[in-house]
Amino acid sequence: MSSRIREIAAKKKMRVAGLMSGTSVDGVDVAVVDITKQKVHLLAFDVFPYPPALRREILRLCRPESARLDNICHYNFVLGEVFADAIIKLCRKSSISLSSIDLVGSHGQTIYHNPRGRRYSRTTIRSTLQIGEPSVIAHRTGITTVADFRPRDIAAGGEGAPLVPYADYFLFGHNRLSRAVQNIGGIANVTFLPRCCKQDDIIAFDTGPGNMVIDSIIRLISGGKQRLDLAGKMAAQGTVDKSLLNEMLRHPFLRRRPPKSTGREEFGDFFANRIYQQAAQKGLSDFCLVATLTAFTANSIARAYHQFLPTMPDEVILCGGGSHNDTLVEMLRSELPNAKMLSTEDFGISVDAKEAVSFAILAWATINGLTNNVPGATGADRPVILGKIIPV
Amino acid sequence: MSSRIREIAAKKKMRVAGLMSGTSVDGVDVAVVDITKQKVHLLAFDVFPYPPALRREILRLCRPESARLDNICHYNFVLGEVFADAIIKLCRKSSISLSSIDLVGSHGQTIYHNPRGRRYSRTTIRSTLQIGEPSVIAHRTGITTVADFRPRDIAAGGEGAPLVPYADYFLFGHNRLSRAVQNIGGIANVTFLPRCCKQDDIIAFDTGPGNMVIDSIIRLISGGKQRLDLAGKMAAQGTVDKSLLNEMLRHPFLRRRPPKSTGREEFGDFFANRIYQQAAQKGLSDFCLVATLTAFTANSIARAYHQFLPTMPDEVILCGGGSHNDTLVEMLRSELPNAKMLSTEDFGISVDAKEAVSFAILAWATINGLTNNVPGATGADRPVILGKIIPV
Numbered sequence: 001m002s003s004r005i006r007e008i009a010a011k012k013k014m015r016v017a018g019l020m021s022g023t024s025v026d027g028v029d030v031a032v033v034d035i036t037k038q039k040v041h042l043l044a045f046d047v048f049p050y051p052p053a054l055r056r057e058i059l060r061l062c063r064p065e066s067a068r069l070d071n072i073c074h075y076n077f078v079l080g081e082v083f084a085d086a087i088i089k090l091c092r093k094s095s096i097s098l099s100s101i102d103l104v105g106s107h108g109q110t111i112y113h114n115p116r117g118r119r120y121s122r123t124t125i126r127s128t129l130q131i132g133e134p135s136v137i138a139h140r141t142g143i144t145t146v147a148d149f150r151p152r153d154i155a156a157g158g159e160g161a162p163l164v165p166y167a168d169y170f171l172f173g174h175n176r177l178s179r180a181v182q183n184i185g186g187i188a189n190v191t192f193l194p195r196c197c198k199q200d201d202i203i204a205f206d207t208g209p210g211n212m213v214i215d216s217i218i219r220l221i222s223g224g225k226q227r228l229d230l231a232g233k234m235a236a237q238g239t240v241d242k243s244l245l246n247e248m249l250r251h252p253f254l255r256r257r258p259p260k261s262t263g264r265e266e267f268g269d270f271f272a273n274r275i276y277q278q279a280a281q282k283g284l285s286d287f288c289l290v291a292t293l294t295a296f297t298a299n300s301i302a303r304a305y306h307q308f309l310p311t312m313p314d315e316v317i318l319c320g321g322g323s324h325n326d327t328l329v330e331m332l333r334s335e336l337p338n339a340k341m342l343s344t345e346d347f348g349i350s351v352d353a354k355e356a357v358s359f360a361i362l363a364w365a366t367i368n369g370l371t372n373n374v375p376g377a378t379g380a381d382r383p384v385i386l387g388k389i390i391p392v
Numbered sequence: 393m394s395s396r397i398r399e400i401a402a403k404k405k406m407r408v409a410g411l412m413s414g415t416s417v418d419g420v421d422v423a424v425v426d427i428t429k430q431k432v433h434l435l436a437f438d439v440f441p442y443p444p445a446l447r448r449e450i451l452r453l454c455r456p457e458s459a460r461l462d463n464i465c466h467y468n469f470v471l472g473e474v475f476a477d478a479i480i481k482l483c484r485k486s487s488i489s490l491s492s493i494d495l496v497g498s499h500g501q502t503i504y505h506n507p508r509g510r511r512y513s514r515t516t517i518r519s520t521l522q523i524g525e526p527s528v529i530a531h532r533t534g535i536t537t538v539a540d541f542r543p544r545d546i547a548a549g550g551e552g553a554p555l556v557p558y559a560d561y562f563l564f565g566h567n568r569l570s571r572a573v574q575n576i577g578g579i580a581n582v583t584f585l586p587r588c589c590k591q592d593d594i595i596a597f598d599t600g601p602g603n604m605v606i607d608s609i610i611r612l613i614s615g616g617k618q619r620l621d622l623a624g625k626m627a628a629q630g631t632v633d634k635s636l637l638n639e640m641l642r643h644p645f646l647r648r649r650p651p652k653s654t655g656r657e658e659f660g661d662f663f664a665n666r667i668y669q670q671a672a673q674k675g676l677s678d679f680c681l682v683a684t685l686t687a688f689t690a691n692s693i694a695r696a697y698h699q700f701l702p703t704m705p706d707e708v709i710l711c712g713g714g715s716h717n718d719t720l721v722e723m724l725r726s727e728l729p730n731a732k733m734l735s736t737e738d739f740g741i742s743v744d745a746k747e748a749v750s751f752a753i754l755a756w757a758t759i760n761g762l763t764n765n766v767p768g769a770t771g772a773d774r775p776v777i778l779g780k781i782i783p784v
Contacts, residue, residue: 114466125466135547151527155532389781
């Protein structure tokens with residue numbers, strides 16, 4: 001076997017670069033961490049936005065109507081180069097020697113994901129497709145790379161998502177405290193870690209909307225000039241409309257039992273437009289509308305805990321863009337009065353770096369031969385080792 | 393690190409299944425071999441043809457006009473299942489215990505390959521795309537899998553092809569003999585191994601047409617009823633037309649210096665149709681036409697040796713479908729009178745199994761941390777370890 005892989009795996013402290021490029025296709029997040037069995041220490045983090053032309057091309061690759069085979073093949077290698085460049089740039093600006101990095105963990109860019117599956121012969125075949133050729137990352141950086149984590153979970157009968165709960169478990173599992181790691185991105189999702197949690201005990205699911213509906217409404221209100229309610233300042237100036245809130249809380253997704261996941265199909269522009277019109281009919285001010293939507297996110301999270309968690313968490317650890325929204329955090333605090341409200345920052349990991357850090361942790365587990373999917377979150381039949389190792 | 397990978401790599405004798413699915417998309421070749429540093433022993437081999445509907449779907453995936461993103465994603469996983477099934481079936485019918493297999497090496501099905509590359513920003517990006525999800529192979533069989541060999545060579549500046557020369561070197565490199573491993577598939581290609589050959593000394597390139605032109609003409613003559621000149625029986629009944637032969641031998645590809653590769657663009661149906669019409673104008677009989685085309689393949693191989701090899705080989709080792717063509721082999725023997733004419737069968741490897749065996753050898757090298765591309769064949773800047781390892 002490659003002596004390099006053996007050397008890396010033998011290390012008590014491993015330096016790992018984690019890469020993540022999300023469905024918004026804004027750019028690639030890169031985090032460099034030192035990992036031991038006990039602890040993860042974040043050394044550097046940055047986001048490298050895609051050039052607009054590249055972003056447009058990748059978005060075209062995400063739709064069956066516009067994705068061409070030759071472009072998929074080409075941009076798989078292009079993104080590999082872009083990802084490798086991002087690691088090299090982050091190292092340079094953070095004065096981290098590239099050669100000090102033992103391992104790269106790269107999620108890649110999802111361009112298609114079919115967790116429900118499609119019939120073939122007598123079976124249903126689930127599938128997923130990420131691009132950003134890891135052989136290019138490994139070659140350009142000279143660093144052993146682990147990538148393509150989702151397919152193995154799908155092979156094991158899972159949906160290939162979510163994968164972050166393993167990292168939540170690794171980072172925040174606690175002997176005396178039960179914890180909920182609450183990510184508030186476009187969609188909000190929770191990883192619940194009971195005290196003395198084992199990998200089998202983890203519960204993880206999407207709680208419902210995160211910032212997606214708020215952001216959509218802000219764009220509608222501002223005629224596209226504003227993209228989000230910075231720090232929740234607009235929401236802070238409004239009053240929650242109880243009747244509209246209660247109507248939104250009747251959304252069928254919120255009642256569905258986990259494991260469950262949602263997306264733009266349920267809380268995208270179509271939903272936002274409908275709410276916008278209802279608010280207009282009611283004569284609701286913009287401030288009150290934004291306040292009500294913010295309460296919708298906070299309430300749907302708290303209700304999910306009450307309905308679907310075996311016990312209420314001692315601590316809630318926030319991450320994702322929504323944790324910058326002070327009004328949202330305040331509302332959540334009042335909905336969950338008995339939980340201590342923290343963020344990943346309290347553990348030295350910026351809320352924005354969390355996802356990239358997660359893929360560093362997943363790669364660390366893979367190279368150590370540890371199973372790193374969470375069957376309770378993905379629906380897989382059993383724990384498996386995720387990913388493909390590219391030796392250098 | 394996965395203790396399983398370490399265990400496998402430590403083995404003096406490793407049992408490996410090699411999988412290959414070629415551009416003809418007929419089916420998947422599976423070979424099971426025992427590999428030591430000194431020797432490869434073929435235990436079982438079979439071809440598992442694709443169901444016609446699956447073959448049609450895969451062929452649709454190979455053309456940018458008809459390949460759809462959702463289908464690429466779906467059939468990547470379908471082919472993973474088909475490949476895993478093929479291994480399981482071969483083991484069952486050969487009474488090989490699946491659990492005795494240490495490793496799988498899978499080439500996958502190429503659906504796009506762009507070795508010339510395409511501009512992106514200020515660089516040229518080469519790319520290639522194989523499907524047949526190896527995570528599915530690893531999961532279904534429970535066997536550590538190495539796959540996706542071509543991308544790393546491309547990352548290293550190569551064309552990602554040919555990859556078989558490493559296996560030729562491993563199987564046939566000799567201290568006292570220089571050898572040419574001559575594959576005669578649709579296209580013919582040679583791997584030249586000087587005596588005491590090191591990896592850097594290997595020369596490999598396409599010599600020109602193999603069976604492609606002969607097969608095309610046979611289909612034209614027979615109105616599609618016959619697919620090939622079985623054992624060269626038609627060619628044996630004709631006489632070579634010297635003037636047509638000489639004209640064909642002026643084909644510009646044959647004069648081009650290696651490394652070089654060719655395909656249907658140069659020796660496909662268009663070329664065959666032209667020759668067919670010329671033969672008709674000359675009033676050449678079908679037998680004489682087939683004999684002349686057979687001589688074209690034999691002569692283009694012999695000329696390539698004279699022009700481009702540093703010395704003439706002591707031995708020529710034939711493989712590929714063309715080695716079943718007795719007339720072709722006889723012609724080659726008379727063109728290369730000083731070389732001993734052998735086939736891979738003389739080394740215990742059937743000419744049809746050779747490619748699948750090659751990917752078993754490539755996987756063996758990868759898991760042992762050995763560089764296994766041949767820069768002299770692919771144009772890569774340096775030797776690298778090919779492939780991605782999927783741990784189980």
